Amino acid sequence: MSSSYIIDKLQSSTTIEAPAHIFEFDKQIINLEFSPYLWSHDLICIAFIDKLRVAAIKFQEENDSQLEEVEFTKLQDFPCNSRVHSISWSPEANIRSAPKCILFACSMADFKINVYSSKLTSTDQEILPSKVVCGHVNYVNDIAYNTTGEYLASASDDLTCRIWLVTNNYEEMRKFHLKSPGVAVKWHQNNSGQVMVGEKYGSVLFYNVTTGNAIMSLRSQASPLLSLDWSPSDSSYVSAMCGGNLVIWYLPNPSSPFYEQLVHPEGGFHVKFLPLSEQKLVSLGAPDNTLKIFSTTKRYPQTVTTLKLAHGLTCHHHLPYICVGVDNLMHMWNVS
Secondary structure (H helix, E strand, O other), rough: OOHHHHHHHOOOOOOOOOOOOOEEEEOOOOOOEEOHHHHHOOOOEOOOOOOOEEEEEHHHHOOOOOOEEEEEEEEEEEEEOOOEEEEEEOOOOOOOOOEEEEEEEEEEEEOOOOEEEEOOOOOOOOOOEEEEEOOOOOOEEEEEEEOOOOOOOEOOOEEEEEEEEEOOEEEEEEEEEEEEEEEEEOOOOOOOOOOEEEEOOOOOEEEOOOOOOEEEEOOOOOOEEEEEOOOOOOOOEEEEEEEEEOEEOOOOOOOHHHHEOOOOOOOOEEEEEEEOOOOOEEEEOOOEEEEEEEEOOOOOOOOEOOOOOEEEEEEEEOOOOEEEEEEOOOEEEEOO
């Protein structure tokens, strides 16, 4: 029995739950990401070792006439020859009105960023990247389009965060020099020119990409910082997984964390705000790839489950579903 399980049991917060839905594939899942935008929120990109699959996932909660609780429809496969580190959907992706378009980017283990696009005219056609973005000289750990689709940001082990101008064929527009590897990058939901970068040694930096100026910084006493998120529902809140600590800052009062608690005794991997509430978060960490749900209004987290193998963590745009890749399976929980 793991120390994480014992701690949660003593805190009366352990309720192991089976996933609501499981989807099986022929290869191990490396990463996965729901689209965070309204016009493409049905879309999910699933990365395998040699290909990317874009599918539409539709839930009965959104369509009463749908017979199945959840429908999974493959839309397009894209070949890839390098391991996928991060996936970011462009806000220009759209399957709800004509012309339909898939547009997303992946950071790869070869230090490059591949941009993929498709008009969905043929699902059997092999579609190579429409653009390969080069410039980083070490692993690119995270990438993110801003909410207008004008910029793509990337954070790398080469001690830089770079801003690529999408409207000018992904030309490098800015380069911010970091003091430790860049592990995460996120954009402000309402200010398309403000970017947040997480450094491995615990610093969180904010920049104005238009002027190139630093805006502010936050600092965690714990490290390494491996995951960072900006609340989609309220941009006043930022969360990070630092070592095994969940740290939340309230930006109007950034001098000290709003919330800090050890939640994964052997280190955390991922943390995300649930999209509809700045008070609820989900995390994945060691030991045992433990999946937990947090509420800032409650003292202790709820352990949803423990997993032998886990890759990636993503949340649906507006329904209370979270997905994790577990070997060749995609597990989906309803956390309402």
